[in-house]
Amino acid sequence: GQSSLQSPENVQVHVVNTNFTLSWDYSGSHPNVTFSAQFQWSELEPTGWQELPGCQAVAGTGCDFSSAISEYYDDHYVRVRAQAGPLLSPWSPTLEMVPEHVAQIGPPGLELQSTNGVIKVKVSPPEANQRKKMWINDLSFKYNLVFWENSSHAQLQRKNIFPVDTIDDLAPDSTYCFKVQANLPREAKEGLFSPISCVKTTQKAVNDLLCATNLSVLALNMKFHLLWSSQGKQEVNYNVQYLYGFLKKLNDDYSDKWLSVPRCENITSTWCNFSSIITTTGFYYLRVQARGGHNKSCLSREVKVDPLKTNGIGPPGVRLDLSDTLLHILISPPGGAEDEVMRNNYDLSYRILYWKNSSDEGEVKQKEVKQTIATVPDVSPSTLYCVKVQAFSEPYNKSSAYSQQECIHTPAGTHLSLIIFGIFTSALLVVLLVVTPLVFLLYQAYNKIKYVFFPSCQPPLNIEGFGAQPFSSPYLSAAEEAVEHCCVIESVITEEGNQIDFTDYKHSTRSSQDSGNYSNDNNSSGSKGSKETLEKEMV
Known part of the structure; x- marks a missing residue:
């Protein structure tokens, strides 16, 4: 186109x-x-x-x-x-x-209800009851409420509220106006404000003198106590109630979800130990219901309890010990060694202060450790050392008070070289006492073995053959035995000729058995016969 x-x-x-x-x-x-x-x-x-x-x-x-x-x-x-x-x-x-x-986040819905001097506020998510939704998780919204008294001198007040909440501290018989917006802090998104709604407050139906006031929580080492003040001298019974914190984040009315704290029902005292309901996985709201004559009742303000944030860390326990020139500092975690909640959730560290308790040296030294055992080296002899310890948690930015001061007196000193010499001498003596008999026994055993299996002396010649064949049978015949024939000939060569003179002749026969052995050294007939035979052979 x-x-x-x-x-x-x-x-x-x-x-x-x-x-x-x-x-x-x-x-x-x-x-x-x-x-x-x-x-x-x-x-x-x-x-x-x-x-x-x-x-x-x-x-x-x-x-x-x-x-x-x-x-x-x-x-x-x-x-x-x-x-x-x-x-x-x-x-x-x-x-x-x-x-x-x-x-953009659209405006949420807003409902107001005036009752007993307070304003109950109910907020609905920006896309409530819509089939198509840009914001999938309604529970991720944070609501910012802005309200003011409808007068010529109005001052804006802001408060972060839950989907169902209560606004108190308002003047009776006065008109207040409200508007609310839904925000997503993680996505840095701020929504549009709802249209302005106004409502008039009423007078309180119950006398304030009946209500419990000044609620406070005292918590130390995961032991939680709720304290409050009573008004007037009238007889009042109290019932302490708690609510799981996550219920307030829901878009539903939680007014019927309050529970009574065990052993804190229908009591007349102004304190309650509610440690039994506490875990570290959530947070709680507590309030006190007061009941007086003629069946009148009054609910106090609510107090929020986030256990790990509300709880205080108590001082640790300290014990001292000495060994040689070392000072050992033994620390017990706050709440005692059996308190796993304190150890597992707070990631405790310990700040140790130690010093010599003397008039001339009062300098305080400090060290920080993660373990429950610390050591101070090179302590001086005959000196009073004092220690106190503080527990602290960096993740929660909490610290305890310092423990009570503990002191220990080191013994009189001994020169270090003498101590070392004494230790060396003792060790040497022990070695000598143990090793010398052992060496002697080994030496004796060695001599016995050598004497039996490796003798230093050889047997005489006349019995040498006896041991040469230890496995020969004594029942073999003489013909089967090995016989060795030996002869000794002494000759003399003369100058006149080459005639050989047989001056001596010895012939012996030796067998391996005594029964078959014999000698011909002194047998003259045998010697002569042998000599004559030999002379004939030589000629």
Whole structure:
């Protein structure tokens, strides 16, 4: 088409909850101009630009396209152009937006009820009872209430409230106006205020003198006590009630969810030990119901108890001990060693102050430890040392009072070198007493073994063969025994010739058995026969 028309400018999208409005500026002067818009998002990319429902042939400079958007966390693209008959303007610059990023929180609902001198406030989430929601989790809203007395000198008051809450400290028979907004602190989003609503307060039906006042909580080492004050001298019975804190975050009425604290029902004292109901996983609200004559009752103000924040840390226990030149400081955690809640939740550390309790040296020294045992080295002999300890928790920014001062007197000193020498001498003596007999016994055993298995003396020759064959049988015949024949010949060579003179001859036969052995040394007949035989062989 022809393009003699100007393009729309300053295209903007306004989002409140799930309500989407498109607006633009147009400076052209052509009469009968209409505007049309197109949009695109990731699921429409294959098909390209599509007509934006609710924004076709619009005569004004704005349109509502809430019905066209269903995905609030995806990128969307929008453009607008002008049209007058056959004339078409160029498309405006494309506007990119993510609905959830540009959306504003709409105004919440507000209901007011005036009763017994107080105003009960009930707030409903911005998208209550709507099928399509921009804000999925209604419980994540924080509500900021602004109220003032409807007078010429009104002063604005602000209060963070729960969906169901009570506003007290208001003047009776006076008109107060209220407005509220829903915020999302984590997303840095502040909502729009609700329309202003006004209501008139009433007189209190019960005399204030009956109510419990000045409620306070005293908590130490996870032992919790509620204290309050009574008014007047009339006889009053009290009932202490508590409410789980998470119930106030819900959008429902919690007035019937209050419970009585065990052993604090129908009491006349002005204190209550409510440690039995406390855990570290939540927070609580407490109040005191007072009952007087003629069945009259009055509820006190509520007091909030966040156990780990409300609780105070008591001083730890301290015990001192000495060994040589060391001072040992033994610490008992607050609440006692059996109190696991204190140890497990507060991540306790300990600040130790110690000093010499003498007139000339009074300098206080400090050390911080995580353990329950600390050591001070090189303490002086014959000196009084004093210690006190404080427990503290860095995560909760809490600290206890210091423990009672504990002191210990070190014994008279002994020169360190003498102590070391004494220890060395004692150790050496012990070693000598234990090792010397052991070495002696080992030496004796060694000699016995060596004597039996490795003797140093050889047996005589006449019995040498006896032990050579320990496994030979004594029943073998003489013919089967190995016999060794030996002879000794002494010869003399003369100058006259080469004749050999047999001057001596010995022949012996030896067997391995005594019964078969014999000697021929003194047998002359045997010797002569052998000599003659040998001479014949030599010739």
